[in-house]
Amino acid sequence: MTDTNTGGDVRLTGISKTYGSFTAVHPLDLTVPQGSFFALLGASGCGKTTTLRMIAGLEEPTTGTVFLGDKDVTDLPPYKRPVNTVFQSYALFPHLDIHENVAFGLRRRGVRSVEKQVGEMLDLVQLGDYARRKPHQLSGGQQQRVAVARALINHPQVLLLDEPLGALDLKLRRQMQLELKRIQTEVGITFIHVTHDQEEAMTMADTVAVMNGGRVEQLGAPAELYENPRTTFVANFLGTSNLIEAAVAEGRGAASDIVVTAGGGTLRLPADRCGAPTTTGGKLLVGVRPEKISLVHADDAGAIAAGRNQVTGRIVDTSFFGVSTQYVIDSPAGSGLQVYEQNIERDSRLAPGAEVVLHWNPAHTFGLDAAQDIQAGVETVEDAT
Ligand SMILES: Nc1ncnc2c1ncn2[C@@H]1O[C@H](COP(=O)(O)OP(=O)(O)OP(=O)(O)O)[C@@H](O)[C@H]1O
Numbered sequence: 001m002t003d004t005n006t007g008g009d010v011r012l013t014g015i016s017k018t019y020g021s022f023t024a025v026h027p028l029d030l031t032v033p034q035g036s037f038f039a040l041l042g043a044s045g046c047g048k049t050t051t052l053r054m055i056a057g058l059e060e061p062t063t064g065t066v067f068l069g070d071k072d073v074t075d076l077p078p079y080k081r082p083v084n085t086v087f088q089s090y091a092l093f094p095h096l097d098i099h100e101n102v103a104f105g106l107r108r109r110g111v112r113s114v115e116k117q118v119g120e121m122l123d124l125v126q127l128g129d130y131a132r133r134k135p136h137q138l139s140g141g142q143q144q145r146v147a148v149a150r151a152l153i154n155h156p157q158v159l160l161l162d163e164p165l166g167a168l169d170l171k172l173r174r175q176m177q178l179e180l181k182r183i184q185t186e187v188g189i190t191f192i193h194v195t196h197d198q199e200e201a202m203t204m205a206d207t208v209a210v211m212n213g214g215r216v217e218q219l220g221a222p223a224e225l226y227e228n229p230r231t232t233f234v235a236n237f238l239g240t241s242n243l244i245e246a247a248v249a250e251g252r253g254a255a256s257d258i259v260v261t262a263g264g265g266t267l268r269l270p271a272d273r274c275g276a277p278t279t280t281g282g283k284l285l286v287g288v289r290p291e292k293i294s295l296v297h298a299d300d301a302g303a304i305a306a307g308r309n310q311v312t313g314r315i316v317d318t319s320f321f322g323v324s325t326q327y328v329i330d331s332p333a334g335s336g337l338q339v340y341e342q343n344i345e346r347d348s349r350l351a352p353g354a355e356v357v358l359h360w361n362p363a364h365t366f367g368l369d370a371a372q373d374i375q376a377g378v379e380t381v382e383d384a385t
C-alpha cells in the first residue's frame, strides 16, 4: 500500500490560531512527508492538539493554509478530508461488539459486504479472536487497537493520533508504542502522533517536531535532535543535558575546536556543534549528555587519557537504577551535574562526598547561545517515565 510519491504530504503554511488576545499556535510552516511517522512533542498547553485539530478540520485556523498533497483543504469540513483521528478517549460504541465498532465507518458509507475488510483490520491489530466481544470486555490496550482499526478501515491518507496511549499504564504503553509503529510500517500511511512523552516520540517517530509556547523550536530525526539540540529547551526537554556556563577563550577560527573556560578549567568542543556566536571573552553554554561522561575517583585522575574534557567535583547524590547508576555532582563548573554510569564494575568509592573527576570526549560536547534560559524545558517534564 506504500506510495512513494509525495502527492500526499501534509503541508501547513503560515497556520496559526489565536483565541482572543492569546496565541495558541504562532504562524507555522510544516511539511509532513507522505508515509512518515511524525511526532508533535511538547509540554501541556504548547499547542499540539490545536495544531492537530486544524489538520483534521475540527478547528478553523486564524491564518494560513492546510494542504493535503496539492489540494488546499483549509475550507473543507472534517468528514470531507482524507484524515481520521484517534483520541485519547477511544470513544468506542459500548453497545456494539468489536466487529461492528470496526465496521462502523464502512456501514455508514453504505458498504454492504464488510466481512473481509473488518477481518483484515482485526488481524492487522491482532484482535481476530475478539470480534464478538464488547469494548468493556477488553483491556485498555486492546480497546486502543480497536480505535486504531476503526480509523484505519476508512483508508485515510493521514491518521492523527492525539495522546492515544495516555490512559495506559507504563508497560502497556511501551508495548503499544511498538505495536503502533508496526501497524504504521505495515499500512504505510502518514501518522501524526501528538505526545508530551519524549521517550514515546523518540522511539516511534521518524521525525519529531518539538513544540514550545505555540512554536516548533526544532524538527528532526530523534537521534539528530538528541545529539544536536539547538536550544536549551530542546536540550533539557528531550532527555537530560548538563549545561555549563562558560567563557570563550578561542572562538571559531583556523582550529576546528572552540576552547572555553568554565570553573577554572578548560573545555573543548567541535566548532560545527556550536550554533552560537563565539566572540573571545563572550559567554557560551556548553552541553554534554549524562551518559557520555565517565566518572573516576580523584585519586585516579592521573589515569585519564590526554585530550579528554575534564571537570572536577564532588558527588552529592547517587541513585541505583539496576542497569545504571545516576550520580549528581557539584562542581566549580556548575552544580547538579548528572552522570549515568552503566553498572559493569562499580567503584565503591563513588559515594556521596567523594571527590571525583568527570571526563568525556570533546566531540560529545555541544554549544548553545548563552542568552537563553539555561533552565528552559527542565521543569516542564511532567512525568520522568
Ligand atoms: N477554545 C479555546 N479557547 C481559549 N484557549 C484555548 C482554547 N483551546 C485551547 N486553548 C489554549 O491554547 C493552548 C494550546 O492548547 P492545546 O490544547 O493545543 O495544548 P496541548 O499542547 O494539546 O496540551 P496538552 O498536552 O495539555 O493536551 C492552551 O494554553 C489552551 O489553554
Ligand SMILES: [Mg+2]
Pocket: 048, 049, 050
Ligand atoms: Mg492536547
